[in-house]
Amino acid sequence: MSWIDSRIDLNIYSQGEINQWIYSTCNICSIGCGCYIAVKDNKIVGIKGNSEHPINRGRLDPKGENQWYANNSPDRLLLPLKRDTNGELVETTWDDAFTILVNQAKRALKNYGPNGVAIYSTGQATLETYYTIAKIGRAGLRSHLLDANTRLCTATTEWGLLESFGSDGVPACYQDIDVTETLFLIGHNPAETGTVLFERIMERKKRTGKPFMIVVDPRKTLTAKEANCHLQLLPGTNVALLNGLIHLIIKNNDINKSFIKQHTIHFNQLVEAVQEWTPEKTAKETGIPVKQLELAAEQLGKTPSLVTTTLQGTYQSADATTTTVDVNNLHLIRGLIGRPGCGPLHMAGQPSSSANRTVGGVGSYPGNRNPNNPQHVKEIAQLWNVPISHLEVGPEKGIEEILHLMEEENIGLFWNIQTNPMVSLPNRKRAKKAFEKTFVVVQDPFLTETTEVADLVLPPAMWGEKDGTMENADRTINLLKKAIDPPANVLPDFDILLEFARRMDFRDRDNNPLISYTTPKECFEEWKRVSKGRPSDMSGITYEKLEKYNGLQWPVNEEHPLGTPRLYTDLNFHTTVDAAQSYGKDLFNGRERVKEEYEALNANGKAILYPTIYLPPIERPSEEYPLWLTTGRLVWHWHTRTKTGRSPALQMVAPEGYVEINPIDADRLDLLPGEVVRLISARGWIEVPTRIVDTVQPGLVFVPFHYGSWEAHQAANEITVDFTDPLSKQPTFKQSACRIEKRRKKIKITSEENLISVAKNYNLTVNEIARANKMTPPFRSDIGQEIEIPLSKVNVTIPPYMPYRKVERYPHFKQAKFPVTKIDLQD
Amino acid sequence: MNHLILHLKKIEQLIQLILVQGYTNKNSLEIMYFSLLREEQKILNRLMKMNLDSLDAKKKLKVLLSILYRDDEAAEPLFRAWLRSSIWSPSSCPTVIERDFRKSMFREIQHELKETVPYVQQIFDQEQSRYIIPALLRTTNQRLSY
Numbered sequence: 001m002s003w004i005d006s007r008i009d010l011n012i013y014s015q016g017e018i019n020q021w022i023y024s025t026c027n028i029c030s031i032g033c034g035c036y037i038a039v040k041d042n043k044i045v046g047i048k049g050n051s052e053h054p055i056n057r058g059r060l061d062p063k064g065e066n067q068w069y070a071n072n073s074p075d076r077l078l079l080p081l082k083r084d085t086n087g088e089l090v091e092t093t094w095d096d097a098f099t100i101l102v103n104q105a106k107r108a109l110k111n112y113g114p115n116g117v118a119i120y121s122t123g124q125a126t127l128e129t130y131y132t133i134a135k136i137g138r139a140g141l142r143s144h145l146l147d148a149n150t151r152l153c154t155a156t157t158e159w160g161l162l163e164s165f166g167s168d169g170v171p172a173c174y175q176d177i178d179v180t181e182t183l184f185l186i187g188h189n190p191a192e193t194g195t196v197l198f199e200r201i202m203e204r205k206k207r208t209g210k211p212f213m214i215v216v217d218p219r220k221t222l223t224a225k226e227a228n229c230h231l232q233l234l235p236g237t238n239v240a241l242l243n244g245l246i247h248l249i250i251k252n253n254d255i256n257k258s259f260i261k262q263h264t265i266h267f268n269q270l271v272e273a274v275q276e277w278t279p280e281k282t283a284k285e286t287g288i289p290v291k292q293l294e295l296a297a298e299q300l301g302k303t304p305s306l307v308t309t310t311l312q313g314t315y316q317s318a319d320a321t322t323t324t325v326d327v328n329n330l331h332l333i334r335g336l337i338g339r340p341g342c343g344p345l346h347m348a349g350q351p352s353s354s355a356n357r358t359v360g361g362v363g364s365y366p367g368n369r370n371p372n373n374p375q376h377v378k379e380i381a382q383l384w385n386v387p388i389s390h391l392e393v394g395p396e397k398g399i400e401e402i403l404h405l406m407e408e409e410n411i412g413l414f415w416n417i418q419t420n421p422m423v424s425l426p427n428r429k430r431a432k433k434a435f436e437k438t439f440v441v442v443q444d445p446f447l448t449e450t451t452e453v454a455d456l457v458l459p460p461a462m463w464g465e466k467d468g469t470m471e472n473a474d475r476t477i478n479l480l481k482k483a484i485d486p487p488a489n490v491l492p493d494f495d496i497l498l499e500f501a502r503r504m505d506f507r508d509r510d511n512n513p514l515i516s517y518t519t520p521k522e523c524f525e526e527w528k529r530v531s532k533g534r535p536s537d538m539s540g541i542t543y544e545k546l547e548k549y550n551g552l553q554w555p556v557n558e559e560h561p562l563g564t565p566r567l568y569t570d571l572n573f574h575t576t577v578d579a580a581q582s583y584g585k586d587l588f589n590g591r592e593r594v595k596e597e598y599e600a601l602n603a604n605g606k607a608i609l610y611p612t613i614y615l616p617p618i619e620r621p622s623e624e625y626p627l628w629l630t631t632g633r634l635v636w637h638w639h640t641r642t643k644t645g646r647s648p649a650l651q652m653v654a655p656e657g658y659v660e661i662n663p664i665d666a667d668r669l670d671l672l673p674g675e676v677v678r679l680i681s682a683r684g685w686i687e688v689p690t691r692i693v694d695t696v697q698p699g700l701v702f703v704p705f706h707y708g709s710w711e712a713h714q715a716a717n718e719i720t721v722d723f724t725d726p727l728s729k730q731p732t733f734k735q736s737a738c739r740i741e742k743r744r745k746k747i748k749i750t751s752e753e754n755l756i757s758v759a760k761n762y763n764l765t766v767n768e769i770a771r772a773n774k775m776t777p778p779f780r781s782d783i784g785q786e787i788e789i790p791l792s793k794v795n796v797t798i799p800p801y802m803p804y805r806k807v808e809r810y811p812h813f814k815q816a817k818f819p820v821t822k823i824d825l826q827d
Numbered sequence: 828m829n830h831l832i833l834h835l836k837k838i839e840q841l842i843q844l845i846l847v848q849g850y851t852n853k854n855s856l857e858i859m860y861f862s863l864l865r866e867e868q869k870i871l872n873r874l875m876k877m878n879l880d881s882l883d884a885k886k887k888l889k890v891l892l893s894i895l896y897r898d899d900e901a902a903e904p905l906f907r908a909w910l911r912s913s914i915w916s917p918s919s920c921p922t923v924i925e926r927d928f929r930k931s932m933f934r935e936i937q938h939e940l941k942e943t944v945p946y947v948q949q950i951f952d953q954e955q956s957r958y959i960i961p962a963l964l965r966t967t968n969q970r971l972s973y
């Protein structure tokens with residue numbers, strides 16, 4: 001049972017009564033919380049949780065509650081901008097902007113061919129927008145260079161699922177978390193990234209003691225702090241750990257033999273692969289003591305139900321897809337899938353990244369179709385009424401590959417929709433150089449780091465200003481209704497795409513316009529026809545039903561008119577040659593399988609087990625760069641802060657970047673808390689204040705990636721590596737190497753000074769000077785003695801956010817009560 | 828067909844030169860793309876030894892060529908990543924000469940693979956060859972005018 005009761009979280013700022021509440025869905029993360037938007041005088045003035053929505057029962061977290069401020073931000077772009085001959089962005093009309101866009105698209109197609117245009121979209125738009133991108137991109141432009149920032153977020157989810165089960169679509173759902181005995185979270189920190197889901201988990205745990213939680217994370221995250229067992233592994237060793245655990249589970253004979261025989265293939269290959277992963281070897285590689293490994297294996301081996309979640313600690317790490325497949329292996333050998341409380345729940349990051357995968361905006365084929373299966377391609381050609389030769393075949397290309405094409409000057413137009421890659425892409429300096437080599441269109445409500453490299457900027461409508469649907473992390477399709485009109489001269493992404501298609505004069509076989517729908521609702525009706533009969537069948541959905549039932553989980557069709565919470569209850573997987581969404585890739589090196597190889601597997605509806613080979617992270621600490629660098633999110637911000645940075649509350653609580661460093665390392669380097677240090681990697685450097693905390697293990701530093709301004713030098717992605725997983729092409733943000741350099745000046749003590757006066761001059765304490773200079777008491781300051789003074793020091797206080805701790809006694813986060821601090825929430 | 832075989836032979840020789848050089852830093856990237864080069868080598872040998880008069884020759888040819896192209900498609904980004912990693916890890920990096928040698932080998936392999944495209948398109952029709960030859964290899968020079 002989800003939630004014992006409802007609690008309506010509310011954040012309004014309005015003088016006088018509001019006019020109306022409009023049904024919507026939170027547009028920040030992939031949990032998919034239902035909400036209502038408060039409207040007064042055609043202006044968004046607040047938000048409240050939807051108490052009827054089963055996902056959140058009214059709850060919202062700080063990001064959810066504060067997302068609407070950005071809509072009213074005074075620095076919103078209200079007209080398109082074009083770069084003039086002086087290199088300045090200047091305002092222009094939509095007519096002019098469309099002319100520039102269309103001319104450039106035509107030029108690119110003429111000079112470079114169909115793959116001379118790339119569209120890079122987002123995980124925050126609507127399903128209808130993505131579907132339109134897919135149709136325009138594939139059938140109009142005939143390109144297959146369609147990607148999105150979902151590549152940085154959920155590409156690995158897709159590939160893990162394709163490999164094991166033949167199709168995208170997470171087997172388990174949130175309802176399974178509510179009843180499972182054991183919850184295994186691998187590189188997933190919902191306490192900060194999917195806060196309402198974590199509150200839901202903790203509400204049950206506080207009440208019943210269940211589920212038993214095992215958390216795999218190299219950091220002591222807020223999630224790990226609540227775990228029954230925290231496996232604090234060394235960075236980049238997920239596969240070593242899972243191989244070791246599976247080794248023990250097989251050794252203890254905790255496997256479901258009849259399930260394996262009836263519903264899987266390749267068990268023997270798996271057994272062989274994990275044979276070498278003895279507890280001792282696993283302990284050595286992962287840094288986790290044998291005893292703890294045995295405890296975890298015992299729990300995972302004996303538990304009658306299990307849900308495993310994965311997120312960026314898996315997807316953005318070395319061996320990303322292999323880890324995801326390892327999780328699937330674990331569930332399959334234990335037969336824990338397709339029934340209540342059981343199954344892998346590979347998460348998504350953004351609110352609708354899953355929709356982009358499902359409908360094909362990210363280069364996948366719409367409706368879980370296989371781009372290498374001529375029959376599937378033919379179906380799409382028929383549905384869209386275009387010649388089959390217009391639809392490019394083959395798997396999608398990731399952003400790293402598109403960047404390479406830009407570097408090689410093979411792209412004539414890069415259309416960037418609602419994302420900020422100049423902050424979010426790894427090794428961003430390389431990305432910037434690539435962007436500078438092509439014509440870049442940026443569709444964004446604000447000036448961002450990416451508009452700095454744009455030739456044309458189109459201002460789109462924001463959340464609350466358009467209709468549409470989104471798909472969350474557990475296949476729930478949610479509705480968002482337009483609450484207000486966008487500002488004058490601002491258009492929804494959907495309308496921009498439609499106008500582009502009209503001006504490009506894209507036509508179908510009968511010479512009718514390629515895009516015949518005119519509203520998101522009509523578009524959804526077309527999508528329903530495209531999805532019919534496929535795994536992600538949405539033919540049974542209407543906007544009205546979505547509102548009435550507060551979201552529906554696909555497939556929704558005649559057989560399942562109210563949706564399907566859990567997949568594979570019949571234990572029939574999509575692994576027949578005709579059904580499979582992909583023939584898969586070699587798990588070791590990413591080589592795409594051909595049809596005949598897939599046929600030879602003879603899976604025929606059984607799930608596929610894989611031998612999983614551990615390959616250590618590519619970049620590791622060295623003499624020159626002795627520290628592991630990992631990056632991640634804060635509870636207070638989302639991605640590149642384009643929206644959350646415009647909420648006064650969120651910005652105030654976490655205004656700038658920092659680096660977390662373990663006290664042992666800080667001691668070794670004589671660092672002060674808050675001292676601004678330079679982090680240097682082989683790619684570049686940043687300067688951020690230190691936070692000396694034991695959430696990171698010795699030898700590891702953590703930098704939040706939200707802060708990306710070109711001037712402030714705090715962008716984590718200035719120093720990350722841009723390697724990618726060979727299957728999913730997701731970048732491995734989580735493992736780079738770096739070193740720390742102190743930013744200090746040396747002064748000599750004069751005859752008029754002593755330590756106390758020096759400390760006072762530089763706003764430090766004597767103890768801080770002593771620590772920074774490794775002095776031992778009694779502290780002496782001899783004339784002429786040289787001491788080091790930190791150039792800059794910042795007080796970094798990032799309050800944790802843990803509403804579940806005192807749900808009953810303490811009110812939830814409120815902007816009026818701001819700032820929420822540790823003291824507010826702790827005992 | 829003879830022309831195709833000539834290009835395949837050239838590719839086989841180029842790959843052989845890389846494999847003979849062996850690992851330089853044996854990092855995960857090098858291990859991965861070496862596994863692909865080895866597979867390419869095997870496929871090329873089978874292609875060159877194929878009895879083209881056999882009944883199922885065309886079917887086999889399709890499978891082997893498809894695998895060959897896909898090996899290259901997977902190896903190329905791994906190789907590029909390896910080049911970057913080599914520059915960033917001075918302590919375990921290959922020499923500039925080794926790097927440049929490999930770069931030129933990969934470039935030539937790419938060039939040769941591109942050269943095979945028209946021959947493959949002759950053997951199989953345009954529609955079939957779309958499923959054999961990866962899009963970027965096939966379409967880079969295809970211009971569209973609206």
Ligand code: SF4
Nearest residue numbers: 026028029033061064
């Ligand atoms: S958990 Fe995610 S969806 Fe829910 S309110 Fe927070 S940000 Fe929004």
